[in-house]
């Protein structure tokens with residue numbers, strides 16, 4: 001059973017890779033950003049609450065975010081595992097997640113950090129801003145977003161590093177190659193931590209997972 005999360009800076013291709021590897025592993029990808037955006041669009045109570053923060057580029061408060069994730073990971077489609085994307089982002093969220101999982105007799109077993117050098121991220125994000133007509137996304141603004149990411153994720157990642165479940169993956173190159181690297185990283189953490197043996201290699205074809 002894979003219960004994992006993926007972290008990566010803006011522009012790293014994390015969202016795309018998250019859904020690809022979740023498909024390959026037969027688990028559900030849960031993106032808190034997507035859930036919030038859906039709720040904003042549908043104008044639910046949660047959406048109205050979240051919008052106030054999202055519009056300013058701030059984090060939605062931990063209690064709101066944690067409650068939403070606790071509910072989501074207890075739905076029946078998650079029984080074969082999950083891949084969290086965009087959560088946890090604060091130390092409070094790390095603790096809350098540990099709390100829900102422990103209550104359910106579960107634990108997180110893989111954390112992937114997708115890495116791309118800042119210079120390449122700036123170039124990718126500037127290119128995207130230009131094609132989207134977002135002229136406010138200057139190099140300085142982008143660099144600031146990247147600095148914030150590094151600052152915020154450092155503590156979160158560190159708490160998982162000490163558990164020995166973190167694997168860094170190079171997020172540069174071809175999309176398919178990155179997916180392959182990510183899958184191998186998931187298998188290697190599981191093997192290293194004794195979390196179910198790997199009986200099939202991704203190179204065999206379907207990227208199949210024996211579970």
Ligand code: AMP
Nearest residue numbers: 032033036054058059060065086087089
């Ligand atoms: P994202 O697409 O992951 O960048 O998320 C978009 C927005 O949703 C963020 O700017 C936050 O306002 C909110 N959000 C997503 N995930 C979280 C989280 N784990 N904690 C707090 N706010 C979040």
